[in-house]
Amino acid sequence: MVKGNASLRNKNNYISVSPALNKIKHLAPMLDAQINVVGRFKRCIGFQDNLGQAVLAWGRKPSSKVAERYAKRQKLPLLRIEDAFLRSVELGAHCPPLGIVADTQGIYYDARSASELEALILQPLNEEQQQRADTIQKRWCELKLSKYNLHRSHNVDYGRPYVLLVDQTAGDASINYGLASAESFQEMLSVAKQRFPEHLLVIKTHPDVIAGLKQGHFNIDQLSNQSNVRLEGRPLHTPDIIEGADAVFCVTSQVGFEALLWGKPVYTFGMPFYAGWGLTNDTLKAPSRRNPVFLQQLLYAALVRYARYWHPEKQAACQVEELMEWVGQQRIWRQRFPEKLLAERFPRWKREYLKTFFSGTQLQFMPRGKALPENEPCVVWGRQDKQSRLCVEDGFIRSVGLGADLTAPKSWVIDDMGMYYDATRPSRLEAILNDYELSDDELSRAEALVGRLVKEQVSKYNVGDNSWKRPKTAKVVILVPGQVESDASIQYGSPNLKQNVELLAQVRMQNPDAHIVYKPHPDVVAGLRNPDSNESEQVQFCDEIVIRDNMASLLEKLAPGDEVHTMTSLTGFEALLRGIQVCCYGQPFYSGWGLTQDLYPNSRRQKKRSLYELVAATLIIYPRYLSSKSGCLTSVEQALNEIAEERLEQKNETYTAQLSRRLKRMILRLKRF
Known part of the structure; x- marks a missing residue:
């Protein structure tokens, strides 16, 4: 609805003759309108659109003359659109406007004639509006917006x-x-x-x-x-x-x-x-x-x-205060890392994601075959020994789909000290858990997160079905999650056991009467990673091998007294969220804080942490999240919102849509380097 002009109120049909305006996909919902596009051919033949109540023009730029002439021929009002005073994070050449103004009388920067803004400025404010204006002014300055x-x-x-x-x-x-x-x-x-x-x-x-x-x-x-x-x-x-x-x-x-x-x-x-x-x-x-x-x-x-x-995240019209907070948070995230960084030669499919995760930092990718400088800050994938490296890895709530299948990541972690799965030296996550004083707000968010993760059955990859049933005759069920044996988390996080079959043998030896359920890693099951060592021997140490089930649904079906035994799998962390006893045969990031039974404790981890403190450090402070809706950094809560939507979409998608999605993945894998 166009404010300030009674003749256009409650009307929601506008005409656009501008290719630039037509590229702003969210323009129609911002205006609460339907926009009918009239191309050059229709204009030339004198096309008549009786449904339009106004013709859109971008300000008073030269291109707006086309809209002015068309409006005059059609005897329609002109609605001028311009960037609002809070527009976006990036410059106009790189980002569509998140704020616009619409004026049927003129445009705010044209002092030669009246505009709707002038009339609005003269309107007095009631007490509530004055208080809102004061709050906006204060928050604008606190967030340092422009x-x-x-x-x-x-x-x-x-x-x-x-x-x-x-x-x-x-x-x-x-x-x-x-x-x-x-x-x-x-x-x-x-x-x-x-x-x-x-x-x-x-x-x-x-x-x-x-x-x-x-x-x-x-x-x-x-x-x-x-x-x-x-x-x-x-x-x-x-x-x-x-x-x-x-x-x-x-x-x-x-x-x-x-x-x-x-x-x-x-x-x-x-x-x-x-x-x-x-x-x-x-x-x-x-x-x-x-x-x-x-x-x-x-x-x-x-x-x-x-x-x-x-x-941009809600994909809906909003109030100025909501956009102010979103832009302000983007500014905070964009300042975390240096302004310029070198980056190793990442696979092409990862580069655009890397640029977004490092928003606010200018990345220069190294040419093929050229070694990274020894003492300059650089971005690399995975664990590195050099202190000048910023190491990037998949986050703990990654995606709806496997990382090895090139599914777009919802979260990555960026560590300037080491890497969370490398127990041989400190990591940024370990430093947070050892030293960081968590706020009441962070702990409150963590408590809410635990509730959501359990209720919505969220795991790292969020794949699999829900067919397994807990045996009624079993006294104690021990779930053993398989891992990719070549994974760095085993190499650097499990000082004694290195193979899944070794883990199963240890679990059976210490728990001869338990019902042991083994779930191989989904990347191994999908054929995307190398199979386990001595895979045929695993069956003698477990009672069941579960292939297709979603890990979150498996955990949900465990009874009080059941346990999870692991080397370093993230499943142990997911089990803690559900109050399940976890026994660690390695030194995963969540061990050593008083929440797990540790066969080989890490001497650097001395501080006792509550579950909510562990969750706040691990899921709120340490990782970075990416919104597929805005294409920008986001919060863990928004990432969970989008994961829930994506899971529902995949559940309800047609067979043709499934084939199309798989074909896109295959093409992407061919272009991965």
């Missing part, structure tokens, strides 16, 4: 007081439509020198200029020799510079609006949407349409009433 949010935070210190001058891209439509020109930037510089003669003048260029996509308005050569001027061309996050500035000078840039949210004095040299309301120091006279208002009115109108938002 229109774009790709740059990580830095401590900006110029060693002296400074004011901020904001450059813009040459040809930016908001300059001309904001009653300004290229000369306005020189006037801005001149006035800043006069008003703040003792301050450093920091000129911040636009992110698109930093990215080399566009040009700015200041001559670097002419200003580089002026001691009181600093051209700031680093890819800094704009709020970091706003925060320390004594004043902010703008022509029409949105940075002036953000500076108001930070409580900074703002000087304008055009007529941006936030000028002329008595909140800024303006060079130009405000249009008569604009009268003094409170900052809360401007904020509420711009961020709440005027804009519409899309939540």
Whole structure:
């Protein structure tokens, strides 16, 4: 529904003649509308669409002229779309907008005519709306949000007081439509020198200029020799510079609006949407349409009433606060690792995932056959001895499908100390469990996670059926999960036993009367990894071999008093979640914390941890999760949401869909390198 225009209320059919608009897949639900696309051929033959209530145009860009002409011929209103003031994490060239504005009167940056935003700014707020505006303003600053949010935070210190001058891209439509020109930037510089003669003048260029996509308005050569001027061309996050500035000078840039949210004095040299309301120091006279208002009115109108938002994980329209939190969390995750890293030559199918798991870090992949530098930070797959390596491995809740079958990962772990399955030396997970003080919120999340994992029967790969039944005559059932014997977790995490048959023999020797159930590893069953050593001998040490069942459903069917015996399998951790006694013949990451029976304890692990502390460290703090919906980093809770949906989809998919999925996997495996 288009707000602010009674003639279009409760109407939900729009016409698009723009190829660019048609690429924004979530535009229709953001507008709560159906969008009918009219191509060039239909326009040329005079196609009539009686169902459309308005024609969409992107702002006042030259491409919008096509939409304007079509709307005029069809005698329809024009609905102008533009990026909202909270747009996305990445720049526009790399990411569709997560926030847009829609205006039937004009567009917010065109001061020559009225816009819906101007009318919304003049609307008074009730007490609840004022409180909401105050909360948004506070949280905006706490999260350090901006229109774009790709740059990580830095401590900006110029060693002296400074004011901020904001450059813009040459040809930016908001300059001309904001009653300004290229000369306005020189006037801005001149006035800043006069008003703040003792301050450093920091000129911040636009992110698109930093990215080399566009040009700015200041001559670097002419200003580089002026001691009181600093051209700031680093890819800094704009709020970091706003925060320390004594004043902010703008022509029409949105940075002036953000500076108001930070409580900074703002000087304008055009007529941006936030000028002329008595909140800024303006060079130009405000249009008569604009009268003094409170900052809360401007904020509420711009961020709440005027804009519409899309939540990339929920795949649904959302409120500004929800998108703010999502973007803010992305910024936190993106700052965890160094800004630039070398990466070994990963298989092609893993590279795009690696880039996402390292969002915020620029990865440079090494050429084939070239060795990694000895002392430079590098990203590698699996365990490495060198301390300069960041080691990557599958996480504990990985996917719906096998990793060896190239199924897209939901989680990977990135360890800067070692690797969780390498018990010969410390890992980041071990350090967290030894030293980290967990918060009440993290423990509360962990408690909820345990409930979900058990109720939804989630395991690492989430494959298999539910056919096994516990023998009624058995006194004690011991479940023994098989492992891939060549796996590094056995080599570096099990100092004595190395083969599944050795484990089974030990379990039988110590428990002669138990009913022993052996479940081979699913990768081995699928033929994706080498078979077990002495596989034929396994049957003499167990009562049952279960092939197809889902591990989570097996664990669910164990009775009180039943046990899980393992070398280092993740099944032991999954058993702990269900209150099952676990006996470890190796030193898996979950052993040594007082929760398992350990035949060969690890001397470095001295601290006793509760189950919820173990879960918080293992599933919340240590891994990284990837959302298939947003294509961005996400939380463990969202990863579980998507796993549940994917399992249901696979359960209900047709035979044709199954064949298609398998064919795609086969093609991907052929291209894996």
